[in-house]
Amino acid sequence: MVVPIDVVKTRLQMDASLRGPVDAIKSVIAGGHGKGAARLLPFFNGVGATAVGYLAQGAFKFGGYEFFKRSTFAALREQGETGEAIAHHMRLPIMIGSAAAAEVVASAALCPLEVLKLKMQTSPQLAALGLRGAMVHVLKEGGLTALFKGFAPIAMRQVPYTACKLVSFEMGCAAHRRLPPSTAAFHRRLPPPPSAAALHCLFRHLPPPPSTAAFHRRLPQPPSTASN
Numbered sequence: 087m088v089v090p091i092d093v094v095k096t097r098l099q100m101d102a103s104l105r106g107p108v109d110a111i112k113s114v115i116a117g118g119h120g121k122g123a124a125r126l127l128p129f130f131n132g133v134g135a136t137a138v139g140y141l142a143q144g145a146f147k148f149g150g151y152e153f154f155k156r157s158t159f160a161a162l163r164e165q166g167e168t169g170e171a172i173a174h175h176m177r178l179p180i181m182i183g184s185a186a187a188a189e190v191v192a193s194a195a196l197c198p199l200e201v202l203k204l205k206m207q208t209s210p211q212l213a214a215l216g217l218r219g220a221m222v223h224v225l226k227e228g229g230l231t232a233l234f235k236g237f238a239p240i241a242m243r244q245v246p247y248t249a250c251k252l253v254s255f256e257m258g259c260a261a262h263r264r265l266p267p268s269t270a271a272f273h274r275r276l277p278p279p280p281s282a283a284a285l286h287c288l289f290r291h292l293p294p295p296p297s298t299a300a301f302h303r304r305l306p307q308p309p310s311t312a313s314n
Contacts, residue, residue, distance in 0.1 A: 089136055090129035096207045117210060131213040132203035138217070139199025143192040143244075150188030151252050155181060181253045189248035193241040198233035200240060 097110040104110050118125035158180050162169035173180070202220050206213040212220045224232050 089131075089133045092136070092203075093129050093131060093207050096204060100208055128210070128213070131210075132206040134217040135199045135203035135206060135220075139196045139203065142199070143196040146192035146195050147188050147248055148252075150191050151185050151248075154184035154187050158184060178253070181256065182249050185249040185252040186245050189245045190241055192248070193237065193244050194234075196244075197237045197240050201233050201235060 093114060094107055094110045097113055098104055098107065101110075101113065104113060114128050115125050118128045159173050162173040165172075198221075202217060202224065205224060206217075206220050212223060215223060221233075
């Protein structure tokens with residue numbers, strides 16, 4: 087959904103003659119081939135690289151954070167009371183360091199796909215080759231190092247963001263668990279966000295798929311239902 091916006095942003099950054107988003111949109115449409123909706127296809131150049139890149143980045147970011155954090159705390163606890171004391175007093179720095187280390191690895195996984203995405207968005211010829219073809223072309227032209235150009239700026243952008251996001255979320259969840267029962271019960275009574283309420287209303291009235299309904303009919307009934 088955000089790839090068209092990314093295409094417009096890239097076009098604005100690469101072409102100094104464009105005066106704003108409207109000019110960039112017109113430029114992207116003008117570069118399209120065919121008629122009708124086919125002229126909008128350039129807005130989705132790099133969608134494969136974006137999907138694969140951020141899937142890999144998310145896996146390394148969230149998984150790496152838990153791995154580094156738990157490994158560090160486990161190693162400290164193995165040292166006895168001294169390690170327990172260090173883990174208690176250094177909890178926040180350890181969490182921040184774990185998030186930062188995970189994001190460095192995640193940024194390394196993201197960087198090649200970001201390079202390919204930008205090249206596909208700025209070159210219709212590479213976009214026509216597809217993700218695999220664009221990667222082969224870049225490797226032939228510049229070697230493996232060409233896929234990691236811009237790694238430092240990506241890491242400088244992503245590391246502080248990820249550290250703040252993961253640590254603040256975990257600390258917020260921990261603070262919520264420490265709330266007194268009366269406050270926690272009040273929060274549970276709050277109405278859901280409008281987006282969640284809208285999705286609930288939408289899916290509540292949809293019938294289940296036939297396979298799902300048949301599966302539920304084959305389940306054994308609870309004892310109370312069977313006895314009645």
